[in-house]
Amino acid sequence: MDSIYIYGGNFLRGETKIQGSKNAVLPILAASLLVRGTCVIKNCPRIADVYLMQNLLQELGCFVSWAGNTVTVNAFHVNDRRISGESVTRMRSSVMLLGAALGRLGEATMAYPGGCVIGRRPIDIHLSALRKMGVEIEEQEQLFTAKAKRLHGAEIRLPFPSVGATENVVLAAVTADGTTVLENAAKEPEIEALCGFLTAAGAEIEGTGKNCIKIKGVERLHDAKYEVPADRIVAGTYLTAALAAGGSIFLEGAPAGQMGALLAAAEKMGACVTAGVEGIGVDVIRKLKALPYLKTEVHPGFPTDLQSPLMAALSIAQGQSVIEESIFENRFRIVDDLKKMGADIEVVKNKAYINGVEKLEGAGVEAEELRGGAALVVAGLAAEGKSVVRNRHFIERGYENICKDLRNLGADINIM
Ligand code: UD1
Numbered sequence: 001m002d003s004i005y006i007y008g009g010n011f012l013r014g015e016t017k018i019q020g021s022k023n024a025v026l027p028i029l030a031a032s033l034l035v036r037g038t039c040v041i042k043n044c045p046r047i048a049d050v051y052l053m054q055n056l057l058q059e060l061g062c063f064v065s066w067a068g069n070t071v072t073v074n075a076f077h078v079n080d081r082r083i084s085g086e087s088v089t090r091m092r093s094s095v096m097l098l099g100a101a102l103g104r105l106g107e108a109t110m111a112y113p114g115g116c117v118i119g120r121r122p123i124d125i126h127l128s129a130l131r132k133m134g135v136e137i138e139e140q141e142q143l144f145t146a147k148a149k150r151l152h153g154a155e156i157r158l159p160f161p162s163v164g165a166t167e168n169v170v171l172a173a174v175t176a177d178g179t180t181v182l183e184n185a186a187k188e189p190e191i192e193a194l195c196g197f198l199t200a201a202g203a204e205i206e207g208t209g210k211n212c213i214k215i216k217g218v219e220r221l222h223d224a225k226y227e228v229p230a231d232r233i234v235a236g237t238y239l240t241a242a243l244a245a246g247g248s249i250f251l252e253g254a255p256a257g258q259m260g261a262l263l264a265a266a267e268k269m270g271a272c273v274t275a276g277v278e279g280i281g282v283d284v285i286r287k288l289k290a291l292p293y294l295k296t297e298v299h300p301g302f303p304t305d306l307q308s309p310l311m312a313a314l315s316i317a318q319g320q321s322v323i324e325e326s327i328f329e330n331r332f333r334i335v336d337d338l339k340k341m342g343a344d345i346e347v348v349k350n351k352a353y354i355n356g357v358e359k360l361e362g363a364g365v366e367a368e369e370l371r372g373g374a375a376l377v378v379a380g381l382a383a384e385g386k387s388v389v390r391n392r393h394f395i396e397r398g399y400e401n402i403c404k405d406l407r408n409l410g411a412d413i414n415i416m
Pocket of ligand 1: 022023024026121123124125127160161162163164165186188190304305313316327328330415
């Protein structure tokens, strides 16, 4: 029922258009809470995590409507300060609502956010940064309450450039009193998208994409329209599918400028990549080479979200690859399933040693989280025979229509 069926072993050929970015749209939807008016957000992917964020906004009193892939949020009347319920525990990015609710209401009570099972994922960096802006936090067992009599600008240095903490500080700072200077900020492209949306709504932000962001608080934000950029992780997943299965594909709208680390890895493996403003073309005509060493890093380094999909491709590359995971400690959960398909992988602490095998064989496997689940689909496309990836709901948290997209690329793949 909740499965994806794949008949693998065929080359991929064709083109597909890349959906809007999940990690960009979630903080943008949270940001719409700061606008006493209407925000129109185009190119919004219809994925489970977006629907969870929609539920949370509606619980707070916002009106949310869809037309195709355009979402309109009206946050004129916000009547609740409690951000709780199942949606919060199911999705880590619900924590984005904290900065936005503090900016709008000066107070929020929230359940501790959940999300993928890829590591501890605490929110200590978020909370200590917000404390510097005048926020008092009272922690209870399941919930915490954050209150600010007066939310004010501050000089903050993050101990680690956390994506979520950077977004929360920006959200809290745009309508705070005074200026916030955020050092050691994350530089992920999704932060530029959030700042692009907030600037369209009247915020004053300098230095996005750099490690020091300066935010001058404004009195209020106004109505805004914004188009969500293409999803670099979805594009990267399909690119790894071509690396694994071989063939010749074009990813329309893929944001090549944000994908340098993956494109460099693909070229090192022997793929031919053409990247331009229209998208990315990939040709894989011979067996690819292993990558002697690859480490996941903050942007512009190799993204942790593409580590598992690339591992699936490396499992049939020639030679030994070593991947070091430096962002999330629990991101090798797919190894047992890849082994079930014939892969030869050994994990020692945060390093995976992948000895490329001749081929993978189809098997029944189980998605346990979003990107790992997508990686099993990549493996299934390369494997000979039938694979069944169960728990597709994890994959649907981030991929609008993975089966249709991959069918556009010639894959034999369906949901059941
Ligand atoms: C975001 C992305 C996720 C991506 C990750 C890293 C969204 C919705 N999710 O997640 O897809 O994999 O960036 O690029 O955009 N940490 C702490 N304390 C904190 C915050 C983070 O210890 O308060 C740790 C985390 O446990 C993790 C590391 O810092 O080990 C990176 O986390 P962070 O950059 O915050 O990632 P997310 O915003 O959760």
